[in-house]
Structure formats: C-alpha cells, structure tokens
Amino acid sequence: MQEKEILVKAEGLSKKFCKDLKTSLWYGVKDLISNLSRDDHKRNLRDKEFWAVRNINFELRRGECLGLIGHNGAGKSTLLKILNGLIKPDEGKVTIKGKVGALIELGAGFNPILSGRENIYNNGAVLGFSRKEIEEKLNEIIDFAELREFIDMPVQNYSSGMKVRLGFAVAAQMEPDVLIIDEVLAVGDLGFVLKCFKTIDKILPKTAIVFVSHSMPTVSRVCNQIIVMEHGKSMYNGSNVGKGIDKYYARFIENESNVVFTDNSIELIDAKIESPKGQINWNDNLKVYYHFKLLKDIPVPEFFTIIVDKEQRPVALLEKNLSGVIIEKDGHIMFAVSHNELQLSKGIYSINIAVRSSVNKEPIYRKNSIINFQVIHENETWEPFLLKSTYEVCSYNNPLNKG
Template structure:
C-alpha cells in the first residue's frame, strides 16, 4: 500500500482517490499474532501474499475504489459490521490496508471515534492547539480560529478543564468544532454526530452546507434522511464489499432499507383469542426481494385474513404505518359497526383500501393492534407487512401531498 498526502492547490479537483483498497482481519487473537509475525518476516523478504485469505481470516474491506472531488460528499452506508469504520480508519491513516492505494490531497479533518485524537489529561484549549498542529496549522493560524472553535463547541466555561472530564456530547462538540472550523480540504465524519443533541446536530449540518463547496466530505451514518440531504454520491457496503455505488443516492437508500424487510411476524402480545393468518398487498406494481411496490397517488389495498376463536363479537383493529426510520407516520381508521364486517364461522376476511396513497417515496411497514370493544388488548404484531412506495422524487418528509396552484 502506498499513501501520500500533499497540500492541495486551489485548482485541485480530485482530493481523495481510492484504488482497490482491501483489509483483512483474523478472528482469533493467537492466530492473528502468529500471522503478524509471519507477515513481518515475509514483508522484509518481499514475498508477502496480500490478497490471499488464510484460515480464520476474513475481509473487513474488499476491493473498494472511488474518487472524490472538492464540493462532493460521499455517503458510506451499511449495517453494523459492513466495513465502514475500517474503511474510514484506513483513509485517516490509523491502520494500514493489506492491498490497494489511497491518495489524499490537502489537510484532512476527521471525526471518526468519540474522543479520538484528544489527549485526556490536557485541557480542551490545549487539545485544540494539538489538533491544529497535526492538521498543519501554525500557532498564529490556530490563534485566529480559537475563539470561533470554542464558541461553536459551546464550551466557554469548560475549555480549560481536562478532556477526560468531558461528557460524550462535549467531546463531540469539541471534535466537530476543531474538524470543521479548521476548514480542511477533506472532512471525514463517522456516526459520532448521533451522540450530540438535536440543536447541535442541526448546527453541524448547517456548517457542512457552508464548507462543502470548498471541501470533500466523507460521511458515515445510519440516518438516511441526513445521508440523502447532503450526499452527492454513495457506497452501500455489505460484508466489506460494495453492493451499490454511484450517484443515485435514493436507490442505494432503498436497497439499504430492503435489507431490513421481511414478512415474518413479530408478536409483541398475544392473548390467544385472535390469530393473524395472512396479510398482503393485492394491487402492487411489482415485487422486488419479497417487497411489493405501489405507486404514489394510486389506490392501495391490504387484504387481511384472521381467525377469531371467540366469535361473539368482531374486535377493533388499529393498523399503524411506520416509515423507513421506524417512526409511526399514520393510523388507518379503525373499524366501526357501520363497516358491516361479517364472520364466516371463526374466519374473518376484510380489505382496507387507501384510495389515494400520498406517502412519500420509500419503504414502509405495518403493525397491527387488536382489542375488544372494552379496550382490552388481544393481539399486537409488529412488521406484519413491508411495502415500497414508488415516486421519482426523494424527500425527507413522510408525506408528499397532492396540491393545486391557482391564480
């Protein structure tokens, strides 16, 4: 592996270039130490086989390549263990890859681990100077930015206190303030922003918006609305490899959510008198990976089949739609006496129709809660069905409402 970092000229275009990057780890500590010793010897002799997996080894990152220019933001998404953090540590120079090449130009700011880069026994002020020096700034340059960094981090009262006494939120505020206010050419941000409170996170994203035209940003997050908001290109990682890569951020996010989708019941409460036999979407456009797709603005129908063991009365059904972030976004109107539902023995079948679906594009799931007319819970099942709404526009908001513009 070769890695070079150089000061970027104003007209530099590609700030990050990654070619065939791979990193393997060993699942067993003793074996890992033995392999490390062998690699040390073979590295000296020049016979190292970097791309060959040995027993108990696995690829944490495998053959990742991309280019990132000034003004672009690359989103790295994937479930836990996908290899995102390993890739970031390679890019930041914390670990060496087994194969591939990284070329990064200019000053690099990184916020990839809580408290990483801070000396815990030094004060916040002293750590600012240390981090600035590592980025290549002179003391005079750091002096000129010091007040802005402290103000952004909102740590005026605690800036001379040792960092080891900071809370996790204070460390994040200081880390982001240093990384962003120093105006690096490349800014690497991991999921640590999730630790901050909402007000600070919004301030961080406003800052990213400001510096992005002059910076290349690599952003890792499990928050897909944040990813779709700032990223111009994306890599979806799974088990160390790239499953999707390109500029279609919305398609990658859909694939990410599809990994969660399944039709297995998740019973939270079951009193025993009601059995959910089946539920399905009947008027879908297509099915991909078991997920029915329906078009925005069209009618969607859900067919339910249940067994009511105590057939004295038909219970009340509360059906809740959850969005891709697992937030409840809509409650379907519960059934009433006027709905004229009828039992056939102990079997109950009915169809719920939404005539004009205006949920925004994305993946949604349905939970059902069943209770008797006295309000006693009988059954609650999560994720009984997952479906996808199709639309050409990717938006944050859970609803895209039809409107008319009139003079």
C-alpha cells in the same frame, strides 16, 4: 488552487481481518518471519480470515460529498480508518491531498485528562495547523461548540453531546481539505445538528467530504455521490444518490415480524399488500389483506393498522374498522383495508397490527413488522409525508391580502 482537483483517490482498497485473536497473532508472526517476501497471504484468505473491505474504488474532488451507507458491519468504519490512515490496506492504495479532519468515533483524538481548550490545540496540531493558526480560530471554535463555560474542564467530564460539539467545531472551523464524518452527529441535539449541516454547506465548496450516516434524508441532502456497502463490497457506486438509497432500503424489506402482546384469543394467519415486490409508487393506493383466526368466542374486535418508518417511529394510523369485517365459520376473519393515494415520502416502512376488544377496549393482540414495503419516489425528503399540492398565481390585490 483548482476547484475540481481530486483530493481523495481510492484504488482497489481491500482489508481483511481474522475472527480469532490467537490465530491473527500467529499469522502476524509468520508474515514477519517471511519478511513479507510473498504477497499470497494478502490476496488469498487463510483459515478464519474474512474481507472487511474488498476492492473499493472512487475519486472525490474538491466541492464533492461522498455518502457512505450500509448496514452495521458492512465495512464502512474499516474503510474510514483506511482513509484516515489509522490502518493500512492489505491491497490497493489511497491518495489524499491536503489536511484531513476526521470525526470517526465519539471522543476519538481527545485526551480525556486535558481540558477542552488544550484538546483544541492538540487536534489542530494533528491536522497540521500552527499554533498561531489555531489561536486565530480558537474563539470561533469555542463559540461554535457552545462550550465557553466548560472549555477549561477536563474532556473526561464532558457528555457525549459535548464531545461531538467540540470535535465537529475543531474539524469544521479549521476547514481541512478533506473532512471525514461518521455517524457521530446522530448524538447531538437537533439544533446543533442543523447548525452542523449549515456549516457543511458553507465549507463544502472548498472541501471534499466523506459522510457516513444511517439517515437517508440527511445523506440525500448533503451528498452528490454515494457508495452502498454490503459485506465489505460496493453494491452501488455512483452519482445517482436516490438509486443508491433505494438499494439500501431494499435490504430491509425482509425483516422478521414479532408478536409483542397476545391474550391468546386471536392469531394472525397471514398478511400481505397488493403490490409487486413490496414496492409502492408514491400516490398509488395501499391495500392490506389480513387473515385472522379467533381462538376464543369473542365479538368482532377492532383492528388498527399502524405504519412505522425504518427507525420504528409511528408515522400514520389507518382508521379502525366500523364495518366490512365479519367472523366466518370456524372463527376465521378475512378482510382488506385500503388507503387511496398514499403520500408517504420515499423510504422503507413497516406495518404493525394492533387488535383490541370491541367490548371493553382492552388490547388483545399486537404484532410488529408484519409487512415491510418501500415507497418509490425520485426525491428524498426529511419529512415523513410528501403531500400533493397545487399552485396558483395570486395578484397583489387578491382578497387574501385584504385585512
């Protein structure tokens, strides 16, 4: 068996759908009547049709992991279903060698009225393994899924996390030649997810993996190839995973902001950062300019700049104003707040602004995603901060080692 043999080859894969069910059924009848003698309907869009996947090409060898990323509706799920043989492409072809395991949809492939144990045998058989081969792996699958107590309970009574554990355990422990993993791992608890990634590291040398996720640190960790999809097409296809992730992140820079609270005593006129194209290199300075206008006669309020990540999780808070903010004529307030040597890790971030009264400390205004910016760095990390560090050689007799 060759270590670098091609296990998955996609050539010009395209798939189109119709937005209207009635029209779709009518097109199907027409295609059957014409006995598919003409291919014009495959190459050209008819009324109400659209390309869900368009001209996707790649090769995936044993030992390689392809990251498939893109926003919801970009065509990832359709492409996965083509690769898994659930639907046929309208154009192009896909060639897959060996056994294929897939975790595409939560609970997919499970018979809900059968027990977990019975579903292990069913799924193993679908993968092409004999009953003897499945029995040899049965205890490993049950232990990995951490479901021994519930393995004879109907799957319809399983929680979403239990289904994920069972599905991944079958797919990974049976060690297929090709493993397709959708976003289902996001449902599992952190401990199990970490165990899954450890298993992926273990089986990857013998397997080709197609991995779909919205977690870019995860994609960066496990993938050595990447395809970025947008409206069914490939925006980027290559081995530079970091470059592909940057293209994915860049799409989120223009998100619209929204006011989530106001007592109508102040409004935000404008906000911007001192950076071209909303991009900041790691360790550069972050400077945010604000322009507010008071709608009521109140003292200078307190301003809080909150930085959140792409999933809207707060990661940092800039100190409130103790000086440097004054009320100009007509109630205008214009100021800048700076943070030197920004060490947020690579990714897309948003700025939320919160304003509260300096008298009674009550909130008076909050607006989310007023500015979106991208931190540029060559490395992707799990952690929200990548802090500068220095290393120095210490001898065994260093005072730090003395009790």
